Amino acid sequence: MTDFPVHTLETAPQAARPALSGLKAAFGFIPNIAGAMSTSPVLVSSLAALFQNVHGGSFSERQIQVLLLTNAVTNASEWPVAFHSYLALQQGLSQADVDAVRDGRLPSEPGLAALSHLARTLIETRGRLAQADIDGFLGAGFSREHLLEVIAVTAASTITNYTGSVTRPPLEAPFDAYAWSRP
Incomplete structure (x- = not known):
């Protein structure tokens, strides 16, 4: 099991909530890995921005x-x-x-x-x-x-x-x- 919490929109640090909201909009839920990642607003925000760019790129x-x-x-x-x-x-x-x-x-x-x-x-x-x-x-x-x-x-x-290897989310x-x- 992990020592890292799997945050929700309600429990995540305030600075992580916009990124979590964006990921929730994309997937229809907040993946546990993003919830664990949101312990660091810098990390989850970096992923959310990169996610948007990658999925808007030239690959299907x-x-x-x-x-x-x-x-x-x-x-x-x-x-x-x-x-x-x-x-x-x-x-x-x-x-x-x-x-x-x-x-x-x-x-x-x-x-x-x-x-x-x-x-x-x-x-x-x-x-x-x-x-x-x-x-x-x-x-x-x-x-x-x-x-x-x-x-x-x-x-x-x-x-x-x-993040998955470090936090081991369920x-x-x-x-x-x-x-x-x-x-």
């Missing part, structure tokens, strides 16, 4: 979920893996592709595989991509803008992945079926 929601799920698995953060497994399925990713990413493999669709591979490589190399990694991503039909946008998605997921009931543990 399906592509974003592949990136976020890949990042959560690569960072071995249990709450985000469950959450993004659920969201990826909601965005039309196949169960086989969700299972592949959860197992550290690539999705079957070439474009999604290129996204997942780049995301994992970016984290594993701490941003020091080889030219072959960049060329492979660009060769899959993505642009330099996309490459840099993957960094923004990685920044957002780093916030949630690290998993909400709708995500129980997607619980995951590091292999």
Whole structure:
């Protein structure tokens, strides 16, 4: 269990409430990880702003979920893996592709595989991509803008992945079926 409270709009520090309200509007509820994160208004506000930018960028929601799920698995953060497994399925990713990413493999669709591979490589190399990694991503039909946008998605997921690993928030009931543990 966690020593970090999972705040609500009523219990969160005043400075964290606007960010929590925005996340509630986006998801229809306040995810437990955001409630735990709101102990730091700076952290939850940073995530909310980055979240808005990432989800308003050039990737589809399906592509974003592949990136976020890949990042959560690569960072071995249990709450985000469950959450993004659920969201990826909601965005039309196949169960086989969700299972592949959860197992550290690539999705079957070439474009999604290129996204997942780049995301994992970016984290594993701490941003020091080889030219072959960049060329492979660009060769899959993505642009330099996309490459840099993957960094923004990685920044957002780093916030949630690290927060999940530090605070260990409880998993909400709708995500129980997607619980995951590091292999």
